[in-house]
Amino acid sequence: MVWEGLNIPRETREEAQGHGAAVVWFTGLSGSGKTTIARALERQLFHDGVRTMLLDGDYVRHGLNGDLGFSPEDRRENVRRVGEVARLFFEAGSVVLCTFVSPYRADxxxxxxxxPEGRFVEVFVDVDLEVARARDPKGLYARSQAGDLEGLTGVDAPYQAPVAPEVTVETRDVTVEESVESLRRALVEAGVVPGGSR
Known part of the structure; x- marks a missing residue:
C-alpha cells in the first residue's frame, strides 16, 4: 500500500474557513456531564461559524464500534478506533468533540x-462518584448496585484520571454555560478559534 498525502491539506482548509482544527477529548465517569457540555459547546461553536463534529460514545457504539463490549481490551479498541476517526475529521479542518469515558491514560x-502539539485538548470532566450515582442518566449505577451490570468504570472497574489535562471542569460546582465559556476560552487561547463571535 502506497501512502498518499491529503488531496486538500488541513492548513489550506483552516485558512479558507478562518479557524483551526482541534480534537477536544472529554473524559470522566458516566454521569459527569461530558455529553451535556460537549453538545452545548458544539452549538456555541456552530453559532460562531466553526466547523464541528461531535463523536459521542453512545452513537459510536451503535455503529462503528457495535461489535465491541466493555472488557479492558474492547475499551482500548473503542478508543483506538475513535482516535483514528477523530484524526480524519481533524485533517478535514473540524473541531472534533469526543465524549468517552476512556478510562485508561495510555489510550x-x-x-x-x-x-499535532497544541491541537489536542484533554478535558477532565470531574465529579464525585456519589454525584454521578445520584445523576445516573443512563441507569448504569442502579443496574450495577442491583448486580445486573459488572465492570462499571469507577465502581468495579478502574478509572485513571488525567494527570495534566488542558482543562478541568468540576460539574458539581459550575454550570454548563460556565463550562462552555471556559472551554471556548481555551480554544481561543490555543489559537484554534477567533476571539469574538461572528
Whole structure:
C-alpha cells in the first residue's frame, strides 16, 4: 500500500474557513456531564461559524464500534478506533468533540500522539462518584448496585484520571454555560478559534 498525502491539506482548509482544527477529548465517569457540555459547546461553536463534529460514545457504539463490549481490551479498541476517526475529521479542518469515558491514560495519550502539539485538548470532566450515582442518566449505577451490570468504570472497574489535562471542569460546582465559556476560552487561547463571535 502506497501512502498518499491529503488531496486538500488541513492548513489550506483552516485558512479558507478562518479557524483551526482541534480534537477536544472529554473524559470522566458516566454521569459527569461530558455529553451535556460537549453538545452545548458544539452549538456555541456552530453559532460562531466553526466547523464541528461531535463523536459521542453512545452513537459510536451503535455503529462503528457495535461489535465491541466493555472488557479492558474492547475499551482500548473503542478508543483506538475513535482516535483514528477523530484524526480524519481533524485533517478535514473540524473541531472534533469526543465524549468517552476512556478510562485508561495510555489510550488517551495514544490519541493525543495522533494530533499535532497544541491541537489536542484533554478535558477532565470531574465529579464525585456519589454525584454521578445520584445523576445516573443512563441507569448504569442502579443496574450495577442491583448486580445486573459488572465492570462499571469507577465502581468495579478502574478509572485513571488525567494527570495534566488542558482543562478541568468540576460539574458539581459550575454550570454548563460556565463550562462552555471556559472551554471556548481555551480554544481561543490555543489559537484554534477567533476571539469574538461572528
Amino acid at each position: 488517551r495519550d495514544r490519541v493525543r500522539s495522533l494530533i
